[in-house]
Amino acid sequence: MNNFRLEYNVDSKLNINIGFTIQLIRYHYEHDEDKFKEYCHFLMKKLDEISEDELSGYIAAQLDEVPTFSPQ
Numbered sequence: 511m512n513n514f515r516l517e518y519n520v521d522s523k524l525n526i527n528i529g530f531t532i533q534l535i536r537y538h539y540e541h542d543e544d545k546f547k548e549y550c551h552f553l554m555k556k557l558d559e560i561s562e563d564e565l566s567g568y569i570a571a572q573l574d575e576v577p578t579f580s581p582q
Contacts, residue, residue, distance in 0.1 A: 526553075547573065 530549070537546035550569055557566040 530553075534546065534549045534553075537549060550573055554566040554569050557563075557569075
C-alpha cells in the first residue's frame with residue numbers, strides 16, 4: 511500500500527491521498543471483500559497509530575468485526 515499517506519496536523523485534519531481512497535472504493539464496488547477489508551484494516555491500524563481510536567472503532571463496527579455479546 512505504497513500509495514497511502516495519512517497526515518494529521520494541529521488543526522485536527524486528517525488527509526488521506528486520493529489513490530488510496532479510489533482503491534478502497536473500487537474494491538467495495540467490485541465486491542472484492544478480501545482487498546476491501548485489507549485496505550480497511552490498514553487504515554484502522556494507521557488511525558490507531560495516531561490515537562484516532564473512535565474512528566478506527568467505527569470502521570471496525572461497520573465491518574461488523576467488533577466483538578459483541580450475543581445471548582445463546
